[in-house]
Amino acid sequence: MRVITPRKVEIKVRRPNGETETVIHPKIDYMTDGLFRQINQAMEKAGRGQMTSYRNIEAVVEMEDSDYQGRCERCGDSLDTRTAYNQKEWSRFGGKKVQVIAHYCDRCHKVLANVGLGEATELEQRASRVQSYEPTTKQD
Numbered sequence: 001m002r003v004i005t006p007r008k009v010e011i012k013v014r015r016p017n018g019e020t021e022t023v024i025h026p027k028i029d030y031m032t033d034g035l036f037r038q039i040n041q042a043m044e045k046a047g048r049g050q051m052t053s054y055r056n057i058e059a060v061v062e063m064e065d066s067d068y069q070g071r072c073e074r075c076g077d078s079l080d081t082r083t084a085y086n087q088k089e090w091s092r093f094g095g096k097k098v099q100v101i102a103h104y105c106d107r108c109h110k111v112l113a114n115v116g117l118g119e120a121t122e123l124e125q126r127a128s129r130v131q132s133y134e135p136t137t138k139q140d
């Protein structure tokens with residue numbers, strides 16, 4: 001991934017003379033409500049006016065081929081995530097349950113498809129933990 005324009009924070013500042021300016025923050029590239037309050041308190045003490053609002057602006061990036069290099073979740077073979085079979089799975093990340101996209105090579109995808117035919121694998125165990133949106137009863 002190549003960063004064309006880094007992320008930044010645009011702030012609106014009301015200066016002590018009453019004028020309002022819109023500027024890019026010189027030091028901070030991502031603002032939160034808590035940080036916004038802290039900085040505002042410091043600015044008020046310093047008599048430099050007050051920020052009235054902020055807007056986080058995402059970086060502009062260009063994807064490169066290397067960004068699409070992934071590994072098969074089952075066998076570890078390298079693959080291209082743009083063309084490989086993938087499915088959504090749940091994973092734990094920092095104590096939170098997050099949805100991830102797992103990629104599988106063609107060979108492992110076949111195994112995955114055969115899970116229902118009797119082969120019990122780690123994939124099946126993982127798949128069973130994923131909540132399905134499919135109805136559990138068949139409607140005629």
Ligand SMILES: [Zn+2]
Pocket residue numbers: 072073074075076077104105106107108109
């Ligand atoms: Zn594989």
